[in-house]
Amino acid sequence: MKAIIGKPLNRVDGEIKVTGRHLYPSDMWEDGTLLLGLKRSVHPHAIIKRVDTQEASKVDGVVRIFTYKDISGTNRYGVVHKDQQVLAEEKVRYIGDAICLVAATNREALKEAIDKIKVEYEVLPAVFDPVEAMKENAPKIHKSGNILQHTTVSYGDVEKGFKESDIIIEGSYSVPFIDHTPMETEAGFAKMQDGKITVWAGTQTPFRDRKEISKALGIPEEKIRVIAPFFGGGFGRKDGITVQIYLALAAYILKRPVKIYYSREESIQTSYHRHAAVMYYKTGAKRDGMLTAVQARLIFDTGAYASFGGEVMSLGVEHFAGPYRVPNSRVDGYAVYTNNIIGGAMRGFGVPQVTFAFESQMDKIAKALNMDRWEIRYKNALEHGDKTAIGHTLIYSTGVKRTLKKVRESNLWKGKDKLIAESTPFKRRGWGIACSYQGGGLGVGIPDFAEAKVELLPSGRYRVYGGISDMGQGNTTGYVQIASAALNAPVEMIEYTTPDTDRTLDSGPSAASRTTYIYGKALLGAIELLKDEILQVAAEKLSCPKNSCKLIDDRVESDKGTIHLSEIYKLLPEKKRVSTFYVDMPISKDRRDIGSGLPHIVYAYATHLAVVEVDILTGKVRVIGYCSVSDVGKVINPPVFEGQVEGAVAQGIGAALTEGIKLKDGLALNNNFTTYIVPTAVDVPQIEVIAVESAEPTGPFGLKGTGEINVDAPPAAVVSAIENAVGVRVSSLPVSPEEIIKSIEVEDAIP
Amino acid sequence: MKAIIGKPLNRVDGEIKVTGRHLYPSDMWEDGTLLLGLKRSVHPHAIIKRVDTQEASKVDGVVRIFTYKDISGTNRYGVVHKDQQVLAEEKVRYIGDAICLVAATNREALKEAIDKIKVEYEVLPAVFDPVEAMKENAPKIHKSGNILQHTTVSYGDVEKGFKESDIIIEGSYSVPFIDHTPMETEAGFAKMQDGKITVWAGTQTPFRDRKEISKALGIPEEKIRVIAPFFGGGFGRKDGITVQIYLALAAYILKRPVKIYYSREESIQTSYHRHAAVMYYKTGAKRDGMLTAVQARLIFDTGAYASFGGEVMSLGVEHFAGPYRVPNSRVDGYAVYTNNIIGGAMRGFGVPQVTFAFESQMDKIAKALNMDRWEIRYKNALEHGDKTAIGHTLIYSTGVKRTLKKVRESNLWKGKDKLIAESTPFKRRGWGIACSYQGGGLGVGIPDFAEAKVELLPSGRYRVYGGISDMGQGNTTGYVQIASAALNAPVEMIEYTTPDTDRTLDSGPSAASRTTYIYGKALLGAIELLKDEILQVAAEKLSCPKNSCKLIDDRVESDKGTIHLSEIYKLLPEKKRVSTFYVDMPISKDRRDIGSGLPHIVYAYATHLAVVEVDILTGKVRVIGYCSVSDVGKVINPPVFEGQVEGAVAQGIGAALTEGIKLKDGLALNNNFTTYIVPTAVDVPQIEVIAVESAEPTGPFGLKGTGEINVDAPPAAVVSAIENAVGVRVSSLPVSPEEIIKSIEVEDAIP
Secondary structure (H helix, E strand, C coil): CHHHCCCCCCCCCHHHHHCCCCCCHHHCCCCCCEEEEEEECCCCCEEEEEEECHHHHCCCCEEEEECHHHCCCCCEECCCCCCEECCCCCEECCCCCEEEEEEECCHHHHHHHHHHCEEEEEECCCCCCHHHHCCCCCCCCCCCCCEEEEEEEEECCHHHHHHHCCEEEEEEEEECCECCCCCCCCEEEEEEECCEEEEEECCCCHHHHHHHHHHHHCCCHHHEEEECCCCCCCCCCCCCCCCHHHHHHHHHHHCCCEEEECCHHHHHHHCEEECEEEEEEEEEECCCCCEEEEEEEEEEEEECCCCCHHHHHHHHHHCCCCCECCCCEEEEEEEEECCCCEECCCCCCCHHHHHHHHHHHHHHHHHHCCCCHHHHHHHHECCCCCECCCCCECCCCCCHHHHHHHHCCCHHHHHHHHHHHCCECCEEEEEEEEEEEEEECCCCCCCCEEEEEEEECCCCCEEEECCCCCCCCCHHHHHHHHHHHHHCCCHHHEEEECCECCCCCCCCCCCCCCHHHHHHHHHHHHHHHHHHHHHHHHHHHHCCCHHHCEEECCEEEECCEEEEHHHHHHHCCHHHHEEEEEEECCCCCCCCCCCCCCCCCEEEEEEEEEEEEEECCCCCEEEEEEEEEEECECCCCHHHHHHHHHHHHHHHHHHHHCCCCCEECCEECCCCCCCCCCCCCCCCCCEEEEECCCCCCCCHHHECCCCCHHHHCHHHHHHHHHHHHHCCCCCECCCCHHHHHHHCCHHHHCC | CHHHCCCCCCCCCHHHHHCCCCCCHHHCCCCCCEEEEEEECCCCCEEEEEEECHHHHCCCCEEEEECHHHCCCCCEECCCCCCEECCCCCEECCCCCEEEEEEECCHHHHHHHHHHCEEEEEECCCCCCHHHHCCCCCCCCCCCCCEEEEEEEEECCHHHHHHHCCEEEEEEEEECCECCCCCCCCEEEEEEECCEEEEEECCCCHHHHHHHHHHHHCCCHHHEEEECCCCCCCCCCCCCCCCHHHHHHHHHHHCCCEEEECCHHHHHHHCEEECEEEEEEEEEECCCCCEEEEEEEEEEEEECCCCCHHHHHHHHHHCCCCCECCCCEEEEEEEEECCCCEECCCCCCCHHHHHHHHHHHHHHHHHHCCCCHHHHHHHHECCCCCECCCCCECCCCCCHHHHHHHHCCCHHHHHHHHHHHCCECCEEEEEEEEEEEEEECCCCCCCCEEEEEEEECCCCCEEEECCCCCCCCCHHHHHHHHHHHHHCCCHHHEEEECCECCCCCCCCCCCCCCHHHHHHHHHHHHHHHHHHHHHHHHHHHHCCCHHHCEEECCEEEECCEEEEHHHHHHHCCHHHHEEEEEEECCCCCCCCCCCCCCCCCEEEEEEEEEEEEEECCCCCEEEEEEEEEEECECCCCHHHHHHHHHHHHHHHHHHHHCCCCCEECCEECCCCCCCCCCCCCCCCCCEEEEECCCCCCCCHHHECCCCCHHHHCHHHHHHHHHHHHHCCCCCECCCCHHHHHHHCCHHHHCC
């Protein structure tokens, strides 16, 4: 029955979604529901002098306009630093800070009321460049100063390393804010139910939300219930508070059902985003390509609020030198406040930024030494037992070399020369390569656990109480497969419950490539305990040794007879029908004290190969071939895995070629899908997806995590291919056609 | 091949031991070896005025007499507190403090020289009662004061709990220092080898020893190698420094082989011992027997030095109310310095002391409520998911109820009434019961890890590098079984290496019921990684998918062919022939901040049943029937398990009836086996050994730990049986025949 692991299984949530029976958070509605909306700041930095809601209140259909004065709690939230206000008190720090929450019976009234709220501001000087913001005399956004966090890690002796090197390569790189572009924007529904504020929301963190709502509003946690149904995508954007507190506040005070959803424009301007960053690198190597030292300075723009700014930057610091042996290193990371939109969690969490920079450096070294780009990576690639560039030891499965070996067996590798030979005078082709690695879990020092719950039902079926949100990535299907395998029962016997703070147990965020790994691990433990109780009671009933009893489908069999699970249900005391099991994420054995949230220890690895075609007349780049080889441990469900890889690569190609929020004085100019260009099926080639499946002893059935690893390498692989095609090395994302045309030498351009 | 788990296997160290081929630390010798011995303090508390070694140096055969002046390092050691001096500087704190180390060519010269060393003392007032030592005006043994550690834990509302109770029972209990009585006393051998100080010793902690030697002597760790061959018993006595630093010092300075072993008398006086303790308990219960509150004050006498005093007391605090649900509690634990012999680690580590006290309280409540002693335990027994008396949640397998249920199915339970009916007028019989639980591992806040290492050898065999000492308990055999099962290879294919700081990896102490659990867990990981490399290279060689290859005995088989492991060896890069894997001990999910070294989370459980016969003319107690039911998770090797249980029960019966060091002004009066009475085969009945084998998802093949759990309950069970036989409740161990006779009412005595 273990055969279900590694086999395709249709999404358990597939049917209800494609038939429209599933209610997404933005679908929820019942009679009498009020619509909620927000009056937001139009200035990036200002003092609020006066808020006048009088005229707005008179709009027909408006039920209530809330300001911060209606909030009895702290009015603050934030994952690590509680620096965001539910409703602004006296200051706004970016274009989009919420000032008033409006509840109305219809959308027109809501819009009219929001327009009619008058806010008088005293506009303050603002700062939009993180390098400027770090300066002494920059406008101060928070009392604590503009540097949210500075993390320095060194290992070995970087000066000595550079002295021993034969060449030194320096480079500067920059990347913009990136939007997650989930299909469903921030949305939710709430009402009072059984005396509790009950919030249904698109959220990656229902348990943390409950705490945040409780503190911000001054309402005990026992009075709050947060439910996370399947929702339409998150990618980190919903890792924390978006609409949840507004819903809870309005439902609690108005005692009516309430609903909110953001327009795409509102969402892009006010959500969390992948951090913009500027990065300076210096890399030393021997003549044979062996790295001797790497030094870097990373500046991450966290915008107006902290969110995960320090933590994202910390992951940049941890992964700053890629999956390579670097005996001497030093990295300085800064997370800096500006009056821009907010930087936060996004798939990759700091790693996409540094992967672009560091892999570009690897290419430059290869070029300077006239080495093959594959070879320099293979020579330096980390192995089990090696120390990383920040000096911690890789104690678990370490598959980067396997991905490098395997990429050479791919169809794309074997066919790339032929593809490239088809270049035409104005359409030049080239190939590029990049490696990456991605730590799973929240890192040393941050509580990182899961607690699974599984129940034997009266019918003899089982129910898995999934404690981690499924935003569409398919983890629920993974849990059902794991349960099916471990219980030796067909998937039809497994029911599931999505996260609900009243029914499931806190298992942390749906984030950090941890979701299936850690909950799956906890689930295996809970099942083992439940099985033991089932077999124990069966053995007693059948008067035979426990180890002669076997759980098969819906029954226990032994030489002495068979008992159906519905019978077992009756024999088990109530308490023993439910089993729970708690696990902590494994942490690094060394370097536990270099910061918070780093290092990690269970890593996924990838090698990506891209073939591009550059139109040298327009500068337009087309990705015409792509192969991802990744080591995510055992693949539980191949189609789900392939979907994760394809989505991540597409997102990475977007980051390489078209995406990036264009900001003008803190305002997103490209705030919808007409101007913020996400690659479509036409822009992404067929992706060759390969898994090397290293055995990971700590993971459930050997699984690691698939969520993020494949989003890191695409920009570096594409940029590598562009240089291979036209000799232009791009150091700023997204790739600008103008820059390409400008950089191509005239004699090169005319064949 | 997994069939080897749970099956008898002869000890892998059996043959070399019974044939005399194994060299125990005290057997080692080579030409030119010098014997070492110690001049020790004869006063329990004194200033050293002068040490005169002149006459002693002249003894023929004496090579060197060391004092503290010969030591360049800190001259200090101690597991947690470095309060012991290798050689005393200006003060001695107990009878036995080492002052000079003598090296001589023969035993007679050694003895003569030790006698001839003259030490002038200024005798100081001493204190031998820990309660006296806690008083303000008591003689101060260490500068920091006599209270080494005070730990307070409370949970719920203990006052409320007592208010809600229907009865309250109070009691005082005391237990003496207990000796471990290993067959081999402290012993070792050392010499310079390849430029390193190389120490072979009977030690549970070779890696920690290396650190201790390094600091105490001021020699870098790289210059020191500690090897722990199989040795003749430890039980905690060798969990830390005994002879290791003396051996290292003499070998390093004299550049000759050196050897030391203690006489039994020297060993009993100067070793670590189970702490003497006095304990005050107050227990509240409802009329139906449900516990409402427990309060206790525990005073542990750690003697002259800390050793594990604070930690042992902490385990007493953690386990103070037994494996029962107690909604309200408060416990105050003190570890107190006196001028007695040293208290330290011993099998049970604080739990035997409190188990005696708390189980006695349970009996008293049962009696007061006219309840059955089994029933009151079953009603209150902890289950999975419950909170303990210190408020942490049991998240792993929790088998105490199973042991209670199972004891009623034992032959002894069924036969006890018949046995008891055979009482004669002067020989009265009765039965007693006691439960216990024992946390495995070192507890929250103390680094607790193992790192396994396994190698594929040129012959295609495997070698397991065991990082944890085997003092006779059989863990090495367990490792070989685990490796055999996981590698799908016969045990004959598995070689093993006992701990050696140069060859094996630090995996912490052989202690705390952690040894097979944590190293076994690490070993499974290392094997999974090694297997993955073997299958990977086999798949490449055979050009077939990795998952179609199977490891069977000495070869990899697939549809495409077979490769012998000696071939695989040649195909694998050197680095990949060796695999390592690191794991941390799981820790409690809650109450992580109540102290250091507590709470634990992987618990073993036991219920013990004793039947005794009391001679009411002499007061002599004979145990005539004994049954142990324990939940130690999966039993890997039944005879090894039975040996552990039988040894622990015998040790517990000793603690109940005959053992205990009699101290007079700090001097052990019963310091050899003529006067310190250990039960022999004549004194211990046939023990009925039952395992309930709860499934433990965190353990290797479901194992927890067997080392300690069965040493805790015997005194309480025996004392319970004595009361059942003759109506006398003993509260001070060991049971005194005189007290029994005195307490039996005259009318009771004469039938």
